[in-house]
Amino acid sequence: MARGGKRPGAGRPKGAKNKPKPLLDLLREDAAMRQRVALCAGSGMGVPEISIATGMTEDQLLTCFARELEHGRALVRADALVALKAAADDGNAAAAKALLVVTEKNDPAPDAPPGSSRSAKSGDAASRAVRYLQ
Amino acid sequence: MIRAPIPIGERYRNVALHDQQDHERLAVVRVEIDEVYGLTGQISALFDWAAHRGKSPESRLLAAALVRAEFDMAIDERRARPNVDLDRLAAVTAGLATARHRRYFDSMFAPCPPPGALPGDPRMPVLRSQPLRD
Numbered sequence: 001m002a003r004g005g006k007r008p009g010a011g012r013p014k015g016a017k018n019k020p021k022p023l024l025d026l027l028r029e030d031a032a033m034r035q036r037v038a039l040c041a042g043s044g045m046g047v048p049e050i051s052i053a054t055g056m057t058e059d060q061l062l063t064c065f066a067r068e069l070e071h072g073r074a075l076v077r078a079d080a081l082v083a084l085k086a087a088a089d090d091g092n093a094a095a096a097k098a099l100l101v102v103t104e105k106n107d108p109a110p111d112a113p114p115g116s117s118r119s120a121k122s123g124d125a126a127s128r129a130v131r132y133l134q
Numbered sequence: 135m136i137r138a139p140i141p142i143g144e145r146y147r148n149v150a151l152h153d154q155q156d157h158e159r160l161a162v163v164r165v166e167i168d169e170v171y172g173l174t175g176q177i178s179a180l181f182d183w184a185a186h187r188g189k190s191p192e193s194r195l196l197a198a199a200l201v202r203a204e205f206d207m208a209i210d211e212r213r214a215r216p217n218v219d220l221d222r223l224a225a226v227t228a229g230l231a232t233a234r235h236r237r238y239f240d241s242m243f244a245p246c247p248p249p250g251a252l253p254g255d256p257r258m259p260v261l262r263s264q265p266l267r268d
Contacts, residue, residue, distance in 0.1 A: 125174055125207060129199035130148040 027056070027064045035079075037065040041072025140234055147171065149196050152234070154266060159190075159239075166193035170200065177204055177216040184227055187240055187247075187259040191230040198227045235259070236266045 027033060033054065040050045047069065051058045061069065068075065081102070087095035105124075143153040146164050155163070170193045173179045183189055183197040201218055208215050229241035238247070240259035251258040 125200055125203045126171060128203035128207065129196065132199040132202055133149060133195060 038068040038072040038075040041069045042076035163190040163192050166190050170196045186256045195230050198223055
């Protein structure tokens, strides 16, 4: 007996959409790419260079990774600090020393000459020199 | 005349200014200290300043301390050491903080100024307006 038409229930259910996700959404969700863009931006690369390195167009970069491009340096520093802290907690003395240097650099010296800052290289040398003189 | 340490009249930018100097002389010393702070990071210029007998002892001591600070910072940060002879630096600044000459703004241990040397010559120290009192 010939049956006309489709069998009920066959095929794709009604209402279900199998549209592929837009490329920009895929890029936004790619954590590895996010990290890579932050690293490139944090190391001082410009948008054209990052675009070549990641294989994205500059428009895609600016649309999906604006935050990474703007704050890449801070994100990379934060990641590095977290890694340093973890290593120091595990008993790595070099990591603990590096962590101390980082925290001390952001601490203004009480005896620093006016106009100098310990975060700057020259300020560090000046405050050290003043200590030698005393 | 040997005193250890030399009495301090006042401090300028955390650098001790020696006593028995008139206001005009102190003004010169302050300017020279500012100039030395401006040379921070330029090792050879600082070394030349420390060896220049026409400069004030206070600024020469600061220049020497800055050179030592840069050297020690290079060691701490595992960078290449600056190409300076620390022994020679100690020799050219010996006694500037402890033993001062009665007639010149210089160290007791410095050699006599060469005959015929004019003011401005690196080997010619500045004559005091009045010989040092005991």
